Amino acid sequence: MMIQEMFNSVKRYGYVTDAEWEECDHPRDKNGQFTDGDGRSDKKRKGALKEVSKTELHDFIQRHKTSKDNERISLGRISQSAKERILRMTGLEIERVILDSDSIRHAYSKSEHNLLPDDLDDMKEVIETTTDIKLSPKRNATGNPVVIFKKQEPNGVILCEEYRAGKKELELQTAYRQFRQPHGVHDELPANVRNATALNNTITDIASEVKSIAGLWNMIKRL
Incomplete structure (x- = not known):
């Protein structure tokens, strides 16, 4: 799965929203x-x-x-x-x-x-x-x-x-509110992951480390 596709998957489940x-x-x-x-x-x-x-x-x-x-x-x-x-x-x-x-x-x-x-x-x-x-x-x-x-x-x-x-x-x-607040199962997401642009830039910077959805999730937890 491409990095963008994995990012879209995360966004679809409500962890981030596109913009204000x-x-x-x-x-x-x-x-x-x-x-x-x-x-x-x-x-x-x-x-x-x-x-x-x-x-x-x-x-x-x-x-x-x-x-x-x-x-x-x-x-x-x-x-x-x-x-x-x-x-x-x-x-x-x-x-x-x-x-x-x-x-x-x-x-x-x-x-x-x-x-x-x-x-x-x-x-x-x-x-x-x-x-x-x-x-x-x-x-x-x-x-x-x-x-x-x-x-x-x-x-x-x-x-x-x-x-x-x-x-x-x-x-x-x-x-x-401008961006979705983490809640429930999303509580593990860090407070600074607020929007698609920030997360997308981070994913791009360390794309080589991500080999799977599990890897993407582990990456997010480290942010």
């Missing part, structure tokens, strides 16, 4: 709900908006990862310092953060988003504290701006938030 996942433009209807791309949505109207505690937010997220219910909550108003920081970096005035149940389902339905179970629990805190903020050059399908917040830690979660000017609010468009 970019996704900030998803089809929604005029109410902000996800559609099938042709404007159709079978979602019912969302219920009354409620501001939730941190515990209530966690329970809301866990419930709606797989539910078919359609709800929306408020995470509350953001701090003055956060408002000023976001305004300075994006030109947008933000008052509060909200969250739709269909946004949760959407974010967690895609394995390539690489989200950890509690990644959205700290959504408001990430928005309020990070200085890694940028305005997407593209608007979403409803014509609204999208603000991108990245949690300031290695491989931190990335939040793409739709800006709704009428109420000066942010609502989750999608969330993801």
